[in-house]
Amino acid sequence: MKWEKLKPPEPGDPMCCCECDIDQYGCCCDCEDLDEAFNRWLKDRPSKGGCQCPVRGAIVDRLEISMIPVLLLLPLLLRVAALHYLLGIIILTALPGLVLWYYYATHRKKRRTLFFLTLALYSLFYMYYLFITEILPRGDVSQLQLCTVTTGMILTVVCLIHTKRGPGLVTASLNGAHSHCQEANNNSTQHNGSIQSAAEVQTAKEALTAKWSTCPVCKIMRPPRAGHCRTCGSCVQRLDHHCIWINSCVGQANHRSFVLTLSVFLLTSLYGISVVLCSLCPRQYLMTSLLYCPGVYSQSSMALCFTCAWYSSIVTCGLLYLLVVQVLNISFNVTEREAQLALRNKTGRRRLWGLVVDTGEYSRGFYQNWVEFLTMADASVSPRFSLTDLV
Numbered sequence: 001m002k003w004e005k006l007k008p009p010e011p012g013d014p015m016c017c018c019e020c021d022i023d024q025y026g027c028c029c030d031c032e033d034l035d036e037a038f039n040r041w042l043k044d045r046p047s048k049g050g051c052q053c054p055v056r057g058a059i060v061d062r063l064e065i066s067m068i069p070v071l072l073l074l075p076l077l078l079r080v081a082a083l084h085y086l087l088g089i090i091i092l093t094a095l096p097g098l099v100l101w102y103y104y105a106t107h108r109k110k111r112r113t114l115f116f117l118t119l120a121l122y123s124l125f126y127m128y129y130l131f132i133t134e135i136l137p138r139g140d141v142s143q144l145q146l147c148t149v150t151t152g153m154i155l156t157v158v159c160l161i162h163t164k165r166g167p168g169l170v171t172a173s174l175n176g177a178h179s180h181c182q183e184a185n186n187n188s189t190q191h192n193g194s195i196q197s198a199a200e201v202q203t204a205k206e207a208l209t210a211k212w213s214t215c216p217v218c219k220i221m222r223p224p225r226a227g228h229c230r231t232c233g234s235c236v237q238r239l240d241h242h243c244i245w246i247n248s249c250v251g252q253a254n255h256r257s258f259v260l261t262l263s264v265f266l267l268t269s270l271y272g273i274s275v276v277l278c279s280l281c282p283r284q285y286l287m288t289s290l291l292y293c294p295g296v297y298s299q300s301s302m303a304l305c306f307t308c309a310w311y312s313s314i315v316t317c318g319l320l321y322l323l324v325v326q327v328l329n330i331s332f333n334v335t336e337r338e339a340q341l342a343l344r345n346k347t348g349r350r351r352l353w354g355l356v357v358d359t360g361e362y363s364r365g366f367y368q369n370w371v372e373f374l375t376m377a378d379a380s381v382s383p384r385f386s387l388t389d390l391v
Contacts, residue, residue, distance in 0.1 A: 332358050
């Protein structure tokens with residue numbers, strides 16, 4: 001195509017649509033700027049629905065369609081397991097394996113996923129729904145017991161939300177605070193140089209910077225006991241582990257609330273199971289009613305509640321083991337990440353039948369270890385919490 005020279009339009013000409021320079025071919029030199037501005041306008045343009053809620057937007061962005069079969073099949077499998085005690089044994093035994101198989105088949109390539117968090121919350125609300133619709137109408141549950149179970153469930157969700165606020169990321173402001181502390185130490189050392197020797201000055205500098213290291217992935221300086229999470233792609237202060245049940249890391253800022261969430265959930269679950277068993281098997285001892293409850297399969301509703309009590313017991317046992325490991329790690333002042341590194345490097349030894357790995361690096365005794373854990377400062381330099389972090 002042969003371009004022809006066009007006469008530039010005069011100012012005020014109807015063909016002159018903008019005050020931009022026009023070259024000899026009649027092309028506007030700022031068309032790229034116009035395109036960029038138009039793209040920015042489209043990006044900032046609200047959707048047709050007009051929804052500006054950040055929580056709903058985050059949930060829609062991270063919605064996993066593959067969770068729908070699990071949420072539909074779980075109540076169905078529990079009802080099938082309630083038909084006969086042999087079916088209950090088979091299904092409840094195979095259920096953890098089925099869940100893990102489905103998880104690895106559909107979510108193996110995803111770094112972060114809401115699979116286990118969604119399953120845990122759905123199971124919690126489904127058990128509470130059965131408690132309200134099946135156990136409460138039997139008339140064996142008092143108002144105090146109902147309030148206790150409801151309060152425990154609400155506290156579990158509140159503690160979970162607090163845990164999801166963030167583990168305490170290593171940020172640039174933390175590095176700035178560390179640099180400022182180094183400068184202050186240098187200034188005070190120079191001011192008292194006549195009193196302190198050169199060896200003492202060098203020792204103070206080494207003590208201030210010895211435990212700080214550079215992350216090979218993030219390329220930033222990180223404080224002692226911080227670690228890089230490959231799942232989240234960030235460095236976390238006092239990293240313990242990445243928990244798939246909450247879809248977040250457990251670090252300095254949320255470690256206490258994580259332990260509190262486990263404790264509240266376990267207490268609520270154990271109390272709820274005991275209330276259900278006392279209602280279904282009033283003539284049996286509580287410790288034996290879960291193993292032997294005559295006549296429980298005579299009604300479908302009773303069999304379903306009994307099966308759900310077994311399902312809750314399996315989940316409770318798994319989380320109870322996690323809580324025991326957390327309590328032992330805190331007692332020896334070691335994180336799960338440090339324990340794994342000690343085993344890999346053969347610098348730690350197993351204690352208490354292998355439940356805890358004692359590194360001996362930070363432990364100062366049982367009492368002082370718990371005081372340090374309960375009084376450690378939250379990561380105030382973490383990014384500001386937003387509602388979208390809940391998912």
